[in-house]
Amino acid sequence: QYWKEKCFALTAELLVDEAMALDYVGGVVGGNIKPTPFLCLILKMLQIQPNKDIVIEFIKNPDYKYVRALGALYLRIVGTSVECYKYLEPLYNDYRKIKYKNRQGKFELSHVDEFVDSLLREDRVCDVILPRIQKRHILEETEQLEPRVSALDDD
Amino acid sequence: MESKNTLIQSTAGAVPVRNEKGELRMEKVKVTRYVSGKRPAYAQEESSSDSNEESEEEEEEKQTINNIDIETAQERLNRQRLLYSESESEEEEEEEEEEGVGGVSGEEGDDEEVELIQRKAMKEHLEERQLILLESDDEEKDDDDDDDDDEAIDRRRELMRERAKLRTQEELLADGPEEDEQEIIKKEESEESSEYEDYSDSDNEQDLRLKPVFVRKTDRVTIKDERALEQEDKRKEKERKVMEEKRKKESNRLLQQAITEDLQQEQGVDRLEEVVNTDNENEEEEYEAWKIRELQRIKRDREELEQQRKEREEMERVRNMSEEQRLSWLKSNPKTITNSQVKGNYKFLQKYYHRGVFYLDEEDEVFKRNFAEPTLEDHFDKSILPQVMQVKNFGMAGRTKYTHLVDQDTTTLDNPWTEVTPINLKFQSKGGGVSENFHKPTRKKQRTE
Numbered sequence: 001q002y003w004k005e006k007c008f009a010l011t012a013e014l015l016v017d018e019a020m021a022l023d024y025v026g027g028v029v030g031g032n033i034k035p036t037p038f039l040c041l042i043l044k045m046l047q048i049q050p051n052k053d054i055v056i057e058f059i060k061n062p063d064y065k066y067v068r069a070l071g072a073l074y075l076r077i078v079g080t081s082v083e084c085y086k087y088l089e090p091l092y093n094d095y096r097k098i099k100y101k102n103r104q105g106k107f108e109l110s111h112v113d114e115f116v117d118s119l120l121r122e123d124r125v126c127d128v129i130l131p132r133i134q135k136r137h138i139l140e141e142t143e144q145l146e147p148r149v150s151a152l153d154d155d
Numbered sequence: 156m157e158s159k160n161t162l163i164q165s166t167a168g169a170v171p172v173r174n175e176k177g178e179l180r181m182e183k184v185k186v187t188r189y190v191s192g193k194r195p196a197y198a199q200e201e202s203s204s205d206s207n208e209e210s211e212e213e214e215e216e217k218q219t220i221n222n223i224d225i226e227t228a229q230e231r232l233n234r235q236r237l238l239y240s241e242s243e244s245e246e247e248e249e250e251e252e253e254e255g256v257g258g259v260s261g262e263e264g265d266d267e268e269v270e271l272i273q274r275k276a277m278k279e280h281l282e283e284r285q286l287i288l289l290e291s292d293d294e295e296k297d298d299d300d301d302d303d304d305d306e307a308i309d310r311r312r313e314l315m316r317e318r319a320k321l322r323t324q325e326e327l328l329a330d331g332p333e334e335d336e337q338e339i340i341k342k343e344e345s346e347e348s349s350e351y352e353d354y355s356d357s358d359n360e361q362d363l364r365l366k367p368v369f370v371r372k373t374d375r376v377t378i379k380d381e382r383a384l385e386q387e388d389k390r391k392e393k394e395r396k397v398m399e400e401k402r403k404k405e406s407n408r409l410l411q412q413a414i415t416e417d418l419q420q421e422q423g424v425d426r427l428e429e430v431v432n433t434d435n436e437n438e439e440e441e442y443e444a445w446k447i448r449e450l451q452r453i454k455r456d457r458e459e460l461e462q463q464r465k466e467r468e469e470m471e472r473v474r475n476m477s478e479e480q481r482l483s484w485l486k487s488n489p490k491t492i493t494n495s496q497v498k499g500n501y502k503f504l505q506k507y508y509h510r511g512v513f514y515l516d517e518e519d520e521v522f523k524r525n526f527a528e529p530t531l532e533d534h535f536d537k538s539i540l541p542q543v544m545q546v547k548n549f550g551m552a553g554r555t556k557y558t559h560l561v562d563q564d565t566t567t568l569d570n571p572w573t574e575v576t577p578i579n580l581k582f583q584s585k586g587g588g589v590s591e592n593f594h595k596p597t598r599k600k601q602r603t604e
């Protein structure tokens with residue numbers, strides 16, 4: 001329903017508005033596996049294939065956590081391993097709360113950093129099978145990535 | 156009026172004056188000495204004052220007095236007496252008495268006589284005026300509601316002026332030489348007995364002052380009271396603050412409750428504790444929670460790295476081992492299966508499922524379940540079925556004629572080939588490809604070269 005009502009003829013700009021109106025993340029819900037608005041927007045993004053800059057802007061925006069989550073998931077689906085690590089790892093420092101709607105339609109409390117962690121480590125997030133990502137240490141060995149420095153290590 | 160006058164007298168020259176706001180104020184009166192033959196200040200003023208009904212009357216009287224003043228300088232006793240009698244004819248019986256006395260005193264000297272007469276005239280005039288004032292006061296009181304403010308103010312001013320003048324004149328009279336004129340004073344007293352009595356009363360009251368007694372600062376009641384008041388104030392302030400704090404907390408709590416209830420309705424959750432609220436951001440708490448998560452992640456990453464390093468080292472070591480070493484090493488370090496399971500006992504013709512080779516070292520409740528339990532039609536005891544039906548998928552398209560592998564096993568266990576005898580063992584060990592050591596053919600080549 002959300003898909004038909006809101007996602008029809010969305011452009012990249014209009015999609016931002018919709019993304020800002022999000023208030024929880026989640027995959028499919030309930031007995032008749034109903035997709036959440038979050039998942040609908042991911043599909044819409046895959047359809048319109050926004051510029052990579054737009055996605056990175058999504059991820060970098062400081063105000064809207066759900067826009068950020070949306071951008072993160074999209075980048076994880078679309079981007080290469082190096083890109084994923086490069087852009088998603090800074091989100092480890094974002095400790096805002098987000099609502100996650102689980103399969104039974106119940107809300108769970110989560111955090112942006114947890115969401116990002118699951119993106120980078122698990123192969124199934126929000127009922128989406130993610131493409132395989134190269135392990136971090138492999139990229140480090142081939143010197144495509146610097147070893148990760150946590151925000152806590154600086155202290 | 157009388158009470159006011161009494162007050163006036165007791166304040167030693169200061170006079171209550173009504174200002175524009177209608178408040179009584181004490182003001183010092185400038186005393187102008189009366190000089191004989193000189194026109195008094197009030198007369199000049201009055202002549203130029205406005206033309207009210209009262210003032211008209213006063214003017215007439217004043218003119219008579221002015222006439223007296225002017226004529227006293229020129230004409231003498233006879234004339235004045237005539238005048239006096241004229242003025243008396245207008246007035247009441249009291250004044251007739253005065254005349255008699257005045258006549259007696261009038262013989263002493265011309266100048267004195269004149270003065271006396273003048274004074275008497277003034278007295279009368281003053282009394283009249285006072286009466287008028289009284290009347291006008293009453294009138295004022297009655298008309299206060301109806302009159303305009305301006306009018307009232309004007310009138311009040313007028314009254315003030317007149318009262319002030321009266322006072323000056325009275326004082327003048329009091330100051331005047333009175334050795335000879337005790338009789339006059341007596342008369343005055345008889346005339347204004349009520350006023351004088353009042354004055355004396357008030358004076359007596361003033362005399363009854365208490366003796367001042369020194370009280371120490373510590374013993375002073377007023378100071379103590381002040382302190383007590385202060386403390387009381389402070390206490391009240393404190394209480395108020397506490398109450399405010401309480402109220403704040405209470406309202407905050409109520410607000411939170413309302414929000415969570417709203418969310419509960421929105422999310423359709425039964426219990427309040429299950430409501431997920433992501434808007435009550437508490438920076439400190441959040442940061443602490445994040446810190447813990449971050450530390451856990453760091454720990455996990457480090458452990459992973461360590462694991463990888465160990466694995467790599469082990470791989471290197473095992474690769475460098477010889478065959479026998481490796482075998483012995485594998486025997487001593489078997490693969491760790493954290494969720495290993497006992498092989499279940501299968502029923503007759505029960506379908507078999509292999510548990511798989513993955514997730515052997517993962518801790519989860521799912522991996523520990525008994526996978527050998529019978530399911531679906533396996534619950535039936537198939538051994539009591541007729542022989543024909545003791546096959547897999549009986550009656551289905553995929554039906555086989557076989558029950559299980561052992562059924563088809565035709566090996567004869569008493570076969571000399573399979574018997575474990577020394578001869579057999581010796582024979583089997585010498586067969587091709589049964590040697591325990593395997594050498595790569597390329598290796599052999601390298602060695603020979």
